[in-house]
Amino acid sequence: MQTKEETLYTCPMHPEVRKTLPGKCPGCGMELIPATSKTTVGEAQKKANHARHDMSKMSGMDHERAMTDPAMAKQMESDMRRRFFISLALTIPIVLYSPMGEMLFNILLYSPIPKNLLLFLLTTPIVFWTGSIFITGTYYSLKARKLNMAVLIATGVLAAYIGSVTLAVIGGGETFYEAAAMLITFVLFGHWMEMKSRRGTSDSLRALFDLVPPQARVLRNGKEMLIPSAEVVTDDIVILKPGDKVPVDGIVILGETAIDEALVTGESLPISKNIGDGVIGGSINQNGSVQFRATKVGSDTVLASIIKMVETAQNSKAPGQRIADKAAAYLVVLAVVSGILAFFGWYVFAGATFVAALTFAIATVVIACPDALGLATPTAVAVGTGLGAKHNILIKDAATLEGASKISAIVLDKTGTLTEGKPKVTDVIATGNISEETLLRYAASVETKSSHPLSAAILAESKQRGITLLAAENFQSLSGLGLEATADGKTILVGTERLLRDKHIATENIRADIDKLLADGKTLSIIAVDTVAVGIIGISDEVRESSKKTIAELKKLGIETAMITGDNTKTAEAVGVQLGIDRIFAEVLPEDKASFVKKLQDEGKFVAMVGDGVNDAPALAQSDIGIAIGAGTDVAIETASIVLMKSDPYDIVAAIRLSKATVQKMKQNLFWAAIYNVLAIPVAAGVFYTSLGWSLRPEIAALLMSASSIIVATNAVLLRRVEPKLKI
Numbered sequence: 001m002q003t004k005e006e007t008l009y010t011c012p013m014h015p016e017v018r019k020t021l022p023g024k025c026p027g028c029g030m031e032l033i034p035a036t037s038k039t040t041v042g043e044a045q046k047k048a049n050h051a052r053h054d055m056s057k058m059s060g061m062d063h064e065r066a067m068t069d070p071a072m073a074k075q076m077e078s079d080m081r082r083r084f085f086i087s088l089a090l091t092i093p094i095v096l097y098s099p100m101g102e103m104l105f106n107i108l109l110y111s112p113i114p115k116n117l118l119l120f121l122l123t124t125p126i127v128f129w130t131g132s133i134f135i136t137g138t139y140y141s142l143k144a145r146k147l148n149m150a151v152l153i154a155t156g157v158l159a160a161y162i163g164s165v166t167l168a169v170i171g172g173g174e175t176f177y178e179a180a181a182m183l184i185t186f187v188l189f190g191h192w193m194e195m196k197s198r199r200g201t202s203d204s205l206r207a208l209f210d211l212v213p214p215q216a217r218v219l220r221n222g223k224e225m226l227i228p229s230a231e232v233v234t235d236d237i238v239i240l241k242p243g244d245k246v247p248v249d250g251i252v253i254l255g256e257t258a259i260d261e262a263l264v265t266g267e268s269l270p271i272s273k274n275i276g277d278g279v280i281g282g283s284i285n286q287n288g289s290v291q292f293r294a295t296k297v298g299s300d301t302v303l304a305s306i307i308k309m310v311e312t313a314q315n316s317k318a319p320g321q322r323i324a325d326k327a328a329a330y331l332v333v334l335a336v337v338s339g340i341l342a343f344f345g346w347y348v349f350a351g352a353t354f355v356a357a358l359t360f361a362i363a364t365v366v367i368a369c370p371d372a373l374g375l376a377t378p379t380a381v382a383v384g385t386g387l388g389a390k391h392n393i394l395i396k397d398a399a400t401l402e403g404a405s406k407i408s409a410i411v412l413d414k415t416g417t418l419t420e421g422k423p424k425v426t427d428v429i430a431t432g433n434i435s436e437e438t439l440l441r442y443a444a445s446v447e448t449k450s451s452h453p454l455s456a457a458i459l460a461e462s463k464q465r466g467i468t469l470l471a472a473e474n475f476q477s478l479s480g481l482g483l484e485a486t487a488d489g490k491t492i493l494v495g496t497e498r499l500l501r502d503k504h505i506a507t508e509n510i511r512a513d514i515d516k517l518l519a520d521g522k523t524l525s526i527i528a529v530d531t532v533a534v535g536i537i538g539i540s541d542e543v544r545e546s547s548k549k550t551i552a553e554l555k556k557l558g559i560e561t562a563m564i565t566g567d568n569t570k571t572a573e574a575v576g577v578q579l580g581i582d583r584i585f586a587e588v589l590p591e592d593k594a595s596f597v598k599k600l601q602d603e604g605k606f607v608a609m610v611g612d613g614v615n616d617a618p619a620l621a622q623s624d625i626g627i628a629i630g631a632g633t634d635v636a637i638e639t640a641s642i643v644l645m646k647s648d649p650y651d652i653v654a655a656i657r658l659s660k661a662t663v664q665k666m667k668q669n670l671f672w673a674a675i676y677n678v679l680a681i682p683v684a685a686g687v688f689y690t691s692l693g694w695s696l697r698p699e700i701a702a703l704l705m706s707a708s709s710i711i712v713a714t715n716a717v718l719l720r721r722v723e724p725k726l727k728i
Contacts, residue, residue: 080188084185086125088185090123091178094122095178097111097115098119098178116164116175123180123181126184127180131184138155152335153183153184156368160177160183161180163361213244217238217240218237218238219237219239220236220237229248235293237291237294239289239290242257245282246283248298249280249281250278250294252273254290255290256288257285258271258272259285280303331368335365338685342360343358343360346361359698363685363696363698363700364681366701367681376670383665383717387723388658391654393643393655394645395641400642402663403625405659407608408560408607409559411596411600411608413593413609418544418579420544423454423541424457425461426539427537429517432534440537441462442492447494448469480588482499482525491530495525497568505528509533521574546648546649546650554652555580560605562600563581568586569587572587573586593618594618597609597619597622608625609625609627610629611640627644657722662719665715668715669715675708
């Protein structure tokens, strides 16, 4: 049983903060604790201090990891915005009083104190206060023996700052305080823009958090009471009245109603709920009053799983980002070595002055600091996964988001994926002396033991006709073939033609009816009593409206399509021809589905599998990208890498288009993150100064380096332009 301590988290310093999932307090940044914890105020203060200390360890790059928590995202963005504006306010007079400002604006400003001292006083708080996240981040990175983007930024900033202090002390003339100030200011601006680009996803998560009502109406000890939703435990009886939000997942045990699940699953119309039907936390009760038994609470609910999935995707790294992270270590070395070579090249070998050599060295170190490289893919991944979540396409990690763009073949399960998954009986054909009613009685009596969609269709038909069922014994489920049981003293088989063949039961007496129904694309349940075929039940599962368009769009993307089903070959081919599918795998047993996926992989294809049932889980796991239809089972959703919450196959196309667009932005961002540096390092080092007169002052190098960060963040936001293509 779920306990209260497991479902409610709060902050000892701010008890008004209450969450059903662990995280950090938006007020003080400390870790939330179980609501029943006996933490004292003193202990809480210590924890809060530790939390602030941990936050001080973050570099600008590390801040992105906290952006998946909505409250922390808002706090981090606010902090970055404040740092930027303070830095900007101090940088403006620094530039105006610098040699660069005098050159650009052709003015000589009055200073009550020596200019170098004024520039030092203005620059120091920028370097060690607004830019402290990079310096402290560098300290902890070096302590952990890692070289990352924070080290690169701090190297460039400190090179310009310490170099300027050195020149001021020795009286060497011009200083470069403006380079250090501009570098921090523009990098902070780039990170602020990056955080804004990620806020769409964070806001979406906040909206998901807010779907859970603060209170729930439960029945305990025969009394109706209001309690915090976080205190609902498994097996509690929850009462829903018209207009109530559903606090947790459960099963209806009394009454009937219609529930709007659009905000959770994307289903546009309210769904009728009767006794035995499931309800999802976060959905909205429409017009009826029901009672349901809580089955999943806290972090086990569907809504919590969605939130966790999006957060996991945000925190994961795409393969391209892993390469960038590795490159960062080498770039630190490259920046330092380039600066040293530039200094000694000019000072020792070219005979330049110390000031000139130091100018080239600082410019080289600054320009070799591609902070944007660390933002290149996380920004695109954040926007991409956020767009997916907005359109009920949940992508579990960045590698999947990137990998979906490489799909070259896709295998789709028929029932529940391409079809509605709501089969209905259309034909009941009895032979010999058995009536249709008797045939249905035998079939439905056996089907009561099964949870298969075809069983539900047969049971619904028998109920509609008011047929009284028999007690079934010795029940056996023959995987992928059918069912066997004894009823009324007779051995009854209900299943496929293959099942009857395996049992050596002749079907010649019903051959004409079998062929006719198969030609119409019907799924058949053949009934045999005491080794004699006595009739057929024809079942139709309507093809989804969007299935044909989905197949057509997949072909336009150059993706080979295949349908896999346990149905008879003729039935499968009828559906395949109707939809225009390339390859049909029919009469496939559940345990064999994965082998057909592997067959395509052995042909050199990057294969996606789309399914919704327990028997699809092995195939989903075997595929390169597993895609689960959201209305399917928990097993399929757990195994898949992408979950389509709306159960609409067209979302397969949307997911692939989103992946391709995101990967394109990743590549563009990586290009812009590196191009300035690759082209400008030799210019900054003075390679072309003697022959062409080209050079870069440190402050211009800082401007160019930071421009790539701004371009990357802005370009990631432009990914939102793909949104219209995600709709049918």
